[in-house]
Amino acid sequence: xxxxxxxxxxxxxxxxxGWERLLAAGILTVLLGAVILAWPGRTxxxxxxxxxxxxxxxxxxxxxxxxxxxxxxxxxxxxxxxGALSLVIGLFCFRDDLTSIALLGIWIGIAWLFxxxxxxxxxxxxxxxxxxxxxxxxxxxxxxxGIVLLVWPISSIATLVLVAGIWMIxxxxxxxxxxVVIRNKAKKLSV
Numbered sequence: 001x002x003x004x005x006x007x008x009x010x011x012x013x014x015x016x017x018g019w020e021r022l023l024a025a026g027i028l029t030v031l032l033g034a035v036i037l038a039w040p041g042r043t044x045x046x047x048x049x050x051x052x053x054x055x056x057x058x059x060x061x062x063x064x065x066x067x068x069x070x071x072x073x074x075x076x077x078x079x080x081x082x083g084a085l086s087l088v089i090g091l092f093c094f095r096d097d098l099t100s101i102a103l104l105g106i107w108i109g110i111a112w113l114f115x116x117x118x119x120x121x122x123x124x125x126x127x128x129x130x131x132x133x134x135x136x137x138x139x140x141x142x143x144x145x146g147i148v149l150l151v152w153p154i155s156s157i158a159t160l161v162l163v164a165g166i167w168m169i170x171x172x173x174x175x176x177x178x179x180v181v182i183r184n185k186a187k188k189l190s191v
Contacts, residue, residue, distance in 0.1 A: 019182040026175025033168030040161035048100030051107070052093025059087030108164060109149030116143025130185030134178045141174060 036043050062083025066076045093100035119139030123132050145167040 019179045019186060022175055022182065023179035026172045026177075026179055029168050029172030029175060031172075033165045033172060036161055036165035036168065040165070044101050044104075044161060048093060048104055051104045052090045052100055055086045055090030055093060057090075059083045059085070059090055062086060105149050105164070109146045112142050112146030112149065114146075116140065116146055131178055131181035134174070134181050138171075138174045138178055142171060145171060 060083070062079050064083075066080035066083055068076070089103055093103055116139045119135055119142060123129060123135035123139060126132070129135060148163060148167065
């Protein structure tokens with residue numbers, strides 16, 4: 001099968017359907033960034049508590065999965081370690097507000113580092129990817145946002161809110177633009 005932009009197979013299916021999810025993620029990222037900047041104190045307290053609950057629940061589920069015999073021994077060990085770490089970090093989130101917020105900042109920073117690296121790797125590996133330049137740009141910005149959250153001396157709640165809220169808005173806008181670029185490229189694909 002040939003098409004206008006040289007994309008076929010699974011990548012073509014991703015391009016045709018993935019832009020909606022990327023657009024939704026971009027809109028939600030912008031909205032969350034705006035909410036964080038509008039109500040910093042309340043937002044962080046709620047998010048810190050939800051983050052702690054999430055880690056405790058997923059930690060317990062991982063611990064249960066570690067004891068299922070259908071997995072290999074190495075997978076069960078990794079599941080146990082992952083579950084135990086999630087449970088301990090989740091319990092630390094309930095210790096005090098500042099701890100949960102600091103852990104949340106580190107968690108977001110690490111997630112953005114991985115996401116930025118993944119986006120850059122995908123863009124470098126797929127030379128036929130539509131909107132590849134936007135993918136590289138988004139990967140670099142996401143990577144920088146992760147580094148800022150990990151390296152920036154976040155000593156107060158206000159600083160974390162400022163950094164996260166400010167970075168989330170441009171990241172969301174870039175996601176929205178990239179979704180539009182992908183949608184426009186998908187329209188050019190032949191049937």
